[in-house]
Amino acid sequence: DWDEGPYFQSERGALYDAAAAKLIADGQAYYCDCTRDSLLLRTGDPNRGYDGYCRDRDLGVAPGRALRFRTPDAGATTVVDLIRGRPEFENELLEDFVVVRGDGRAIFLLANVVDDIEMRISLVIRGEEHLPNTPKAQLLWQALGGGDPPTWAHVPVLVNEKRQKLSKRRDKVALEQYRDEGYLAPAMRNYLMTLGWAPPGDVEIVPWTVIEETFRLEDVNSAPAYFDLKKLAAFNGEYIRALAVDEFVDASRPWIAGGAAPWPPERFDPVAFAAMAPLVQERVTTLAEVPRYVDFLFLDDAPIETASWDKAMKGDAAAILDEAAAAYETADWTAESLKEALDAVGQRHGLKLAKAQAPVRVAVTGRTVGPPLFESLALLGRERTLARLRAARERL
RNA sequence: GCCCCCAUCGUCUAGUGGCCUAGGACACCACCCUUUCAAGGUGGCGGCACGGGUUCGAAUCCCGUUGGGGGUGCCA
Secondary structure, three states: OOOOOOOOHHHOHHHHHHHHHHHHHOOOEEEEOOOHHHHHHHHOOOOOOOOOOOOOOOOOOOOOOEEEEOOOOOOEEEOOEOOOEOOEEEHHHOOOOEEEOOOOOEOHHHHHHHHHHHOOOOEEEEEHHHHHHHHHHHHHHHHOOOOOOOEEEEEOOEEOOOOOEOOOOOOOOOHHHHHHOOOOHHHHHHHHHOOOOOOOOOOOOOOHHHHHHHOOHHHOOOOOEEOOHHHHHHHHHHHHHOOOHHHHHHHHHHHHOOOOOOOOHHHOOHHHHHHHHHHHHOOOOOHHHOHHHHHHHHOOOOOOOHHHHHHHOOOOHHHHHHHHHHHHHHOOOOHHHHHHHHHHHHHHOOOOHHHHHHHHHHHHHOOOOOOOHHHHHHHHOHHHHHHHHHHHHHHO
């Protein structure tokens, strides 16, 4: 949550101009018209930073001339970091870096420092990739008369399976995307907190209030952490199962009630889904998996999957389908008696219920895997169940 | 190249000199339960990168090596 802003650096140019003017007036910055090529010509080393050529040329402002900050030639800059201690940087190794572009716009680093001073920022929390820029920021801070520099906390980066920093281009980093895939915000939040830190005790899945009360930046690890989708999924499954049934139904709505569902919206039956919900809830890892557990209820025909069909429709399948259909014409339409009836069919063929239910399951739901069968049949109703059993029998 | 950061099971972590024959979670394996699949239960596999110190004692402190990551823009 936040309590002010947002601010736009594009609207605060006057502040940055004033800061640049101060640096010039104090002799801490100078204009420079060097290009990359002219620098390389002088140093002959593409790895070397700016050589300070324009330091004393006393160039004035002109289009195309950048403003460079004059870094100290000696001494060291110490950064106070809650997570990393007190890293020290030799000033001598810092090149005179650009703070204002040739077109007059401030570079992010300058804008950032000016904003932080003006907003009286005392603690900066950011990714560790910013650590090497920190001495530059502090030097600018001092040069601008900002007072005591802030305390820093450089948190570890998150890495992918190749242990590279997660990047927008290469990796899936947008939270919206995870939300769209059916991850719950509290699950994501809880999982993220376990990266580089751990709640007290031997539990990782904890209420947010516990995290609020016990989290300390000083306890954060400094090593990069791998973002493990499998573990996130495990957290998400636990959070889904912890939901009250009506909360689960609510949360599932975007995947089942709208146009995104794999069946015509008008065919969706909220009552049937509510009845099925507890059975689905303990089986899914993400909300996006919900539709495939209930689609057989809202589609005209069973959504037969070939692999499932081939696996289940062999051996005594034909006989089982016939006998199940016969028994189901007159059976009480309750999960319990549907189960007993099919169990009896299976026993005639020397099959355990686990085996006997397979052809029926595939005929009716289309897949070998799904919610408990007899509860599903009970909801689907006698008419549609019988129709699907016969359709499957014909297809054999 | 140069600078900086980092290093406990495959992964995320607990551990802040003796409580560690290193604990938990995810993953994996086995078994139990069971109408499929899950969920749940029980058990198992598996780690202090390496080498030197310091100390009565080191996963914990120091140095080095190796390995990994980040930075090095008139990007943010």
